Amino acid sequence: MDDDGKFTKDVKDFAGRFVFDANEGVIAKLNEAGALLGRMDIQHTYPHCWRCKQPIIFRSTEQWFISMEKNDLRKSRLPPSTP
Numbered sequence: 087m088d089d090d091g092k093f094t095k096d097v098k099d100f101a102g103r104f105v106f107d108a109n110e111g112v113i114a115k116l117n118e119a120g121a122l123l124g125r126m127d128i129q130h131t132y133p134h135c136w137r138c139k140q141p142i143i144f145r146s147t148e149q150w151f152i153s154m155e156k157n158d159l160r161k162s163r164l165p166p167s168t169p
Contacts, residue, residue: 091143105143 087093093100093108099115100108116122133142154160 087143087145106141 087105090104091106092102092104095101100111103111113122113125134140135142152159
């Protein structure tokens with residue numbers, strides 16, 4: 087999925103389609119492949135952005151984190167510079 091919430095060319099059957107608009111097509115493909123085990127409509131809450139009120143799309147992205155606790159990094163940081 088790209089930054090606009092659309093499938094990339096790596097998903098050839100749905101490339102360029104917004105992920106929520108592709109739901110029916112994905113279900114049809116699963117059914118064609120004999121991989122759809124069942125289907126039912128359920129009502130549930132879904133997270134939405136508090137600002138724009140649009141559904142949040144979760145996706146995996148490359149990330150890294152640093153511990154400020156190890157090696158006393160928090161204590162050893164330099165004080166903010168003053169003009």
